[in-house]
Amino acid sequence: xxxxxxxxxxxxxxxxxxxxxxxxxxxxxxxxxxxxxxxxxxxxxxxxxxxxxxxxxxxxxxxxxxxxxxxxxxxxxxxxxxxxxxxxxxxxxxxxxxxxxxxxxxxxxxxxxxxxxxxxxxxxxxxxxxxxxxxxxxxxxxxxxxxxxxxxxxxxxxxxxxxxxxxxxxxxxxxxxxxxxxxxxxxxxxxxxxxxxxxxxxxxxxxxxxxxxxxxxxxxxxxxxxxxxxxxxxxxxxxxxxxxxxxxxxxxxxxxxxxxxxxxxxxxxxxxxxxxxxxxxxxxxxxxxxxxxxxxxxxxxxxxxxxxxxxxxxxxxxxxxxxxxxxxxxxxxxxxxxxxxxxxxxxxxxxxxxxxxxxxxxxxxxxxxxxxxxxxxxxxxxxxxxxxxxxxxxxxxxxxxxxxxxxxxxxxxxxxxxxxxxxxxxxxxxxxxxxxxxxxxxxxxxxxxxxxxxxxxxxxxxxxxxxxxxxxxxxxxxxxxxxxxxxxxxxxxxxxx
RNA sequence: GUGGCUAUGGUGUAGCGGCAGCACAGAGGCCUGUGGAGCCUUUAGUAUGGGUUCAACUCCCAUUAGCCACCCCA
Numbered sequence: 066x067x068x069x070x071x072x073x074x075x076x077x078x079x080x081x082x083x084x085x086x087x088x089x090x091x092x093x094x095x096x097x098x099x100x101x102x103x104x105x106x107x108x109x110x111x112x113x114x115x116x117x118x119x120x121x122x123x124x125x126x127x128x129x130x131x132x133x134x135x136x137x138x139x140x141x142x143x144x145x146x147x148x149x150x151x152x153x154x155x156x157x158x159x160x161x162x163x164x165x166x167x168x169x170x171x172x173x174x175x176x177x178x179x180x181x182x183x184x185x186x187x188x189x190x191x192x193x194x195x196x197x198x199x200x201x202x203x204x205x206x207x208x209x210x211x212x213x214x215x216x217x218x219x220x221x222x223x224x225x226x227x228x229x230x231x232x233x234x235x236x237x238x239x240x241x242x243x244x245x246x247x248x249x250x251x252x253x254x255x256x257x258x259x260x261x262x263x264x265x266x267x268x269x270x271x272x273x274x275x276x277x278x279x280x281x282x283x284x285x286x287x288x289x290x291x292x293x294x295x296x297x298x299x300x301x302x303x304x305x306x307x308x309x310x311x312x313x314x315x316x317x318x319x320x321x322x323x324x325x326x327x328x329x330x331x332x333x334x335x336x337x338x339x340x341x342x343x344x345x346x347x348x349x350x351x352x353x354x355x356x357x358x359x360x361x362x363x364x365x366x367x368x369x370x371x372x373x374x375x376x377x378x379x380x381x382x383x384x385x386x387x388x389x390x391x392x393x394x395x396x397x398x399x400x401x402x403x404x405x406x407x408x409x410x411x412x413x414x415x416x417x418x419x420x421x422x423x424x425x426x427x428x429x430x431x432x433x434x435x436x437x438x439x440x441x442x443x444x445x446x447x448x449x450x451x452x453x454x455x456x457x458x459x460x461x462x463x464x465x466x467x468x469x470x471x472x473x474x475x476x477x478x479x480x481x482x483x484x485x486x487x488x489x490x491x492x493x494x495x496x497x498x499x500x501x502x503x504x505x506x507x508x509x510x511x512x513x514x515x516x517x518x519x520x521x522x523x524x525x526x527x528x529x530x531x532x533x534x535x536x537x538x539x540x541x542x543x544x545x546x547x548x549x550x551x552x553x554x555x556x557x558x559x560x561x562x
Numbered sequence: 563g564u565g566g567c568u569a570u571g572g573u574g575u576a577g578c579g580g581c582a583g584c585a586c587a588g589a590g591g592c593c594u595g596u597g598g599a600g601c602c603u604u605u606a607g608u609a610u611g612g613g614u615u616c617a618a619c620u621c622c623c624a625u626u627a628g629c630c631a632c633c634c635c636a
Contacts, residue, residue, distance in 0.1 A: 109609095109626080164633075165635075168563065169634075169635090186635095215636080217636090218563095219634070219635075220564090220633085220634095221627090221628080221629090222628090222629070222631095223629065225634095225635080230636085361635090363635090419636080420636065421636075422636065423635075423636070447636025448636080450636060473596085504595085505595050505596050505597095506597075507597095510598085512597065513597040514597085514598090522595080522596075524595060526595085538597075541596095541597090
């Protein structure tokens with residue numbers, strides 16, 4: 066082949082002779098010719114961006130397949146919304162004062178003067194689609210699932226990218242607490258099937274009414290202790306008091322322990338709703354943990370909120386039992402029992418404080434986006450983090466279907482025969498080939514690497530005889546088969562036909 | 563966004579102010595129509611830009627990126 070004859074041109078080999086010549090003062094010879102590209106000048110990935118390489122394909126496939134399987138089982142219909150939306154959608158939906166909108170959103174003005182944002186999350190867009198396409202007129206609830214890229218200008222870290230992927234499940238038009246429970250059970254099933262042990266961190270943040278009352282109580286409590294708060298929390302006191310519960314400063318932690326709890330300030334309806342959710346979860350025997358400090362950074366949430374935390378990989382997977390809320394425990398006690406909720410320890414490369422997924426109820430969002438009041442709930446999974454977790458606990462992705470038959474050929478006539486044979490078997494068998502290779506040896510090497518069970522060898526001689534050799538790669542035995550019968554013969558060996 | 567740590571072939575790693583080594587992977591061969599083992603050969607690197615020095619991969623500064631903690635969240 067031509068390839069073999071061609072000397073490989075390596076920059077070094079070109080440069081050396083030039084360097085050896087006596088330096089001529091006047092003009093550098095031929096230096097105007099294209100110079101080798103310097104590695105340092107090669108284009109780089111944008112910060113926080115990541116190529117998803119073939120080595121990881123099986124993980125992505127597995128996770129995606131699991132999402133699709135669960136979506137089907139629970140009756141979700143797939144939906145895809147654009148990656149770009151009007152910036153305003155997220156400002157209104159997610160909340161102006163949230164970090165996501167305030168400092169993490171990719172936003173720009175396009176050629177037409179439109180203010181555009183790369184979607185930082187999907188719930189607002191889903192609701193926009195629901196409202197905009199009149200899905201109120203469909204049988205309720207409308208259950209939608211999605212899988213796609215999202216963008217946040219955060220500082221990259223393991224499991225945290227500026228472009229990342231989420232799979233999400235949203236249920237619109239149903240306020241029944243069983244919806245919340247089913248969502249959580251779906252999330253649970255996902256991780257269980259993938260072999261990742263997690264805990265469900267559960268809380269309720271009430272509704273507009275009782276949360277307002279609670280917020281005032283909280284502010285009242287913290288006001289007297291303002292001096293002991295960290296800088297951030299002083300800011301939070303006026304801007305988003307609920308987030309005070311999120312703080313991990315030791316000084317704030319102690320204050321937090323005695324702060325009033327949302328659970329004790331729920332109005333009747335919210336109380337009913339929440340405890341119904343808890344009841345369902347108990348029936349399902351799901352390992353949730355009451356965590357009064359889950360408040361979530363997006364404005365649209367109300368009532369049930371939850372996050373999925375990975376359990377530490379090595380050691381220390383205990384804690385759980387003690388903090389699961391027994392169904393018959395009173396609210397106050399329950400909270401007391403878990404006031405020292407611990408995040409999983411750092412393990413491997415997974416950062417200490419990450420959630421693999423999270424969500425909750427957002428009954429007010431549709432109305433906020435100009436639709437009819439529509440109760441809704443949903444959650445999203447961080448795919449990169451899920452895959453990281455899988456790798457950490459060596460939860461193997463599904464093996465790709467092993468190659469059953471490899472077709473090797475020798476010579477141009479055989480190559481043409483092989484090409485035809487490959488297509489004849491394609492729909493019934495997992496076949497592979499390396500048609501561009503010439504020698505038999507390299508082809509068998511590849512067949513071996515692919516783990517092919519059989520290799521069909523077609524050479525000059527076989528072409529003339531109208532036969533082919535079928536080689537059993539495990540036994541090392543081979544037999545000559547008439548060419549037209551090869552496909553059928555192999556199918557029979559695999560029990561097809 | 564704040565603070566810190568790190569940066570050597572494709573991957574994983576040594577090393578030292580004075581010739582950059584090893585393993586794996588890749589390519590070719592021993593074996594011209596028969597894979598897995600072995601052996602041989604070979605490809606390929608000090609992130610970028612400055613500074614100190616006779617000499618920098620090594621020391622200093624900046625940049626970039628990754629990671630860690632915070633922030634936030636998926």
